[in-house]
Amino acid sequence: DAGVIQSPRHEVTEMGQEVTLRCKPISGHNSLFWYRQTMMRGLELLIYFNNNVPIDDSGMPEDRFSAKMPNASFSTLKIQPSEPRDSAVYFCASMVATNEKLFFGSGTQLSVL
Amino acid sequence: TQLLEQSPQFLSIQEGENLTVYCNSSSVFSSLQWYRQEPGEGPVLLVTVVTGGEVKKLKRLTFQFGDARKDSSLHITAAQPGDTGLYLCAGAQGPGNQFYFGTGTSLTVIP
Numbered sequence: 001d002a003g004v005i006q007s008p009r010h011e012v013t014e015m016g017q018e019v020t021l022r023c024k025p026i027s028g029h030n031s032l033f034w035y036r037q038t039m040m041r042g043l044e045l046l047i048y049f050n051n052n053v054p055i056d057d058s059g060m061p062e063d064r065f066s067a068k069m070p071n072a073s074f075s076t077l078k079i080q081p082s083e084p085r086d087s088a089v090y091f092c093a094s095m096v097a098t099n100e101k102l103f104f105g106s107g108t109q110l111s112v113l
Numbered sequence: 114t115q116l117l118e119q120s121p122q123f124l125s126i127q128e129g130e131n132l133t134v135y136c137n138s139s140s141v142f143s144s145l146q147w148y149r150q151e152p153g154e155g156p157v158l159l160v161t162v163v164t165g166g167e168v169k170k171l172k173r174l175t176f177q178f179g180d181a182r183k184d185s186s187l188h189i190t191a192a193q194p195g196d197t198g199l200y201l202c203a204g205a206q207g208p209g210n211q212f213y214f215g216t217g218t219s220l221t222v223i224p
Contacts, residue, residue, distance in 0.1 A: 004155075033211065043156070043201060043214035055209045091155050100144060100205065102212060104155025 006105035018080040025094030035091040082112045117215035125221040134218045136185045142204035150199040192222045
């Protein structure tokens with residue numbers, strides 16, 4: 001099993017640019033989560049999908065952030081336009097809903113200059 | 114708003130010492146998990162506790178869920194350098210039982 005796959009591992013961009021982060025969950029997992037980790041705020045839940053449907057997006061910071069899950073094997077988190085305060089490590093995690101064991105990807109380190 | 118507060122935030126101890134990390138909240142959780150995260154990687158699940166008062170052991174690690182399901186502790190006996198990492202608690206809450214993470218405890222075990 002390849003685990004949760006995120007790309008890119010590192011992203012450096014300039015303020016105002018659009019950033020797209022990608023995630024491939026583990027096959028068979030029907031819940032997917034996007035988290036953001038910073039030193040100041042720790043690991044924050046941004047949005048949660050179940051069976052490709054967004055269930056709770058109350059953690060999305062503002063309208064500049066959007067997430068999609070067009071099918072069971074792919075999700076994106078987009079920031080447009082990006083700002084320096086968006087700099088963080090963004091994690092994707094998946095689980096089988098009834099299992100309650102979260103599997104995390106290795107994260108995307110985003111730096112907005 | 115941070116639902117879960119962990120203490121201490123940083124901990125540096127000598128190999129062989131014992132330690133306890135705390136995870137506290139004013140909210141009730143349906144279950145609570147502990148994860149360990151190493152630099153450059155995502156958190157990895159160590160244990161899940163579900164019942165108030167539950168105690169689980171994983172080798173030298175002992176996990177306890179508070180009776181009211183609002184808090185938890187992680188005790189490590191005879192710490193080893195391999196235990197070094199960021200320890201995170203996570204509580205399940207909400208319509209989908211989604212997990213909210215604590216502030217984290219960064220542990221360094223010095224050989």
